[in-house]
Amino acid sequence: MARRLSRLSVIAPLALACVLPSRHGARAQDAAPVAAAPPPAAPSLFAPPVPPVVSSGPLTFAPLVRMVGAAVVNIAVTQDVHGQRNGQRVLPSVRGTPFEHKFRERMRSHGEEMLGAGSGFVIDPDGIIVTNTHVVGDADHITVSLVDGTELPAHLIGSDDLTDIAVIKVQPPHPLPFVRWGDxxxxxxxxxxxxxxxxxxxxxxxxxxxxxxxxxxxxxxxxxxxxxxxxxxxxxxxxxxxxxxxxxxxxxxxxxxxxxxxxxxxxxxxxxxxxxxxxxxxxxxGHIDRGWLGVTLTDGGDTHVPGVEIVGIDRGGPAMKAGLHIGDYITAVNGEPIDSSRMLIRSIAAKRPASTVMLHIRRHREALSIPATVGFRPDDTDD
Missing domain, CATH: 2.40.10.10 (Trypsin-like serine proteases)
Structure with missing residues (x-):
């Protein structure tokens, strides 16, 4: 379309030249009659061309791959099966890959069963690696493979099931390439x-x-x-x-x-x-301690009252000790407004257990501020 428009812009001036006087000096009144002006063109369906909103994307990611690729590792996890040969298996997702032969050999020689495989990345040249909790799972053995094929045993430093974040450690023979966090x-x-x-x-x-x-x-x-x-x-x-x-x-x-x-x-x-x-x-x-109130919440309460409604309180929990009641609406924590139960859970979880928070609530038509000592979040709770 851009080429077609540029060609038309050249043609238009040439068309105007045909109504000028000839080289024989004809007077204006002797010139050929000027044709009637053409009717206005129909409006275009397309906006006129404008400069792009964004610059073009990268032509290649090769420099980025060269910069960071060596810090990305493979992680394989296995579990001892204690001689129960019938329990040994290779995951379907690994079949047909280089891992299949490797882990069949491990199964035969060490009596291990493969649990999974995933990836990770080095954040410290001393061998600190970040991955998912669901990758390392309940592994008895963790093996890290570097991009050059080097295999290193790893041990679990700590994991967090709720966010699916885990940290493992290898003992490298030399400092490893690593990457840094961005915001x-x-x-x-x-x-x-x-x-x-x-x-x-x-x-x-x-x-x-x-x-x-x-x-x-x-x-x-x-x-x-x-x-x-x-x-x-x-x-x-x-x-x-x-x-x-x-x-x-x-x-x-x-x-x-x-x-x-x-x-x-x-x-x-x-x-x-x-x-x-x-x-x-x-x-x-090696673990994450999260705050906990011991309440059951709902977002579907009185739409005229801001905050989240308490519909249940754990007996002996922090909320009961603080004097909260079923039917209270928590509207803010330490002055920060709360507009969903998910937001409240995350706000309290971010607090250190045994710390004190100020809960701003509405009880019937009364606004109250109640201090509460945050408890330790149990591993199996959702509130």
Whole structure:
């Protein structure tokens, strides 16, 4: 369309030249009659061309792959079967990959059963690796494969089931290539990302796409707050990183939409603003202590009253000790407004157990502020 428009702009001046006086000096009144003006053109269906809103995307991701690829590792996990040969198996997803032969050999020589395989990434040259909890699971043995084929045994430093974040450690013979965190709070919908993994012993795997949503809740836990990544994230890439174009990790690849078991191009990553502090806590303590109130909540209460309604209170729990009642509406925590039960759960969970928070509530028509001592969140609770 751009070429066609430029050609028309050249033709129009040439058409005007035919009504000028000839070289024989004819007077204006002797000139040929001027044709009637053509009717105005119909309005175009297309807007006139304008400069692009965004600059062109990267022509190649090769420099980015060279910068960060060596820090992305493969993780394989096995479990002892104590001589029960019938229980040994190789996962269907591993069949036909280099892992199948490798782990059949391990099964024969060590009596191990393969539990799973995934990816991870090095964040410290001393061998600290981040991955998903569902990758390392209940493994008896964790084996990390580097991009150069080196295999190293790893041990679990700590994991968090609620966010699906785990930290493992290897003892490398030399400092390892590593990557750094980027700030996912600066990521915009529409930004380029590169998702990386090291699945099934095949070596590095990278795909590119864009961030298509923030704050996705896919129903896996009360702490869901995913970036939706419209880039192919294949099985075996769980635990791998997603990078911004500066080579910084902005998400931990965790889940995919998969009606068929394979990638359909929609994946979910835990943003670095969540992952990085949890990783540091796991490195320090090996576990995460979260705050807990001991209440059952609903978002479907009186629409004229802000906040979330308490519909149940655990006997002897922090809420009961603080004097909260069924039917109270919690409207804010430490002055921060609360508009959903999910928001309240996450706000309290972020508080240190044994710390005190100020709960702002409405009881009937009365506004109250009640201090409450936060308890330790049980492992099996959703509130």
């Amino acid at each position: 996912s709070r600066l990521v915009n919908i529409g930004d380029w990302i590169m998702a990386a993994g090291n699945p099934f012993g095949l070596g590095s795997s990278v795909t590119a796409g864009i961030v298509s949503a923030r704050g996705r809740d896919i129903g896996t836990s009360p702490f869901d707050d995913f970036l939706q990544l419209d880039a192919p994230i294949n099985p075996g890439n769980s635990g791998g990183p997603s990078f911004n174009l500066s080579g910084q990790v902005v998400a931990l690849n965790t889940a995919i939409v998969s009606p068929t078991g394979g990638s359909v191009g929609i994946g979910f990553g835990i943003p670095s603003e969540i992952v990085a502090p949890i990783v540091e806590e796991l490195r320090r303590n």
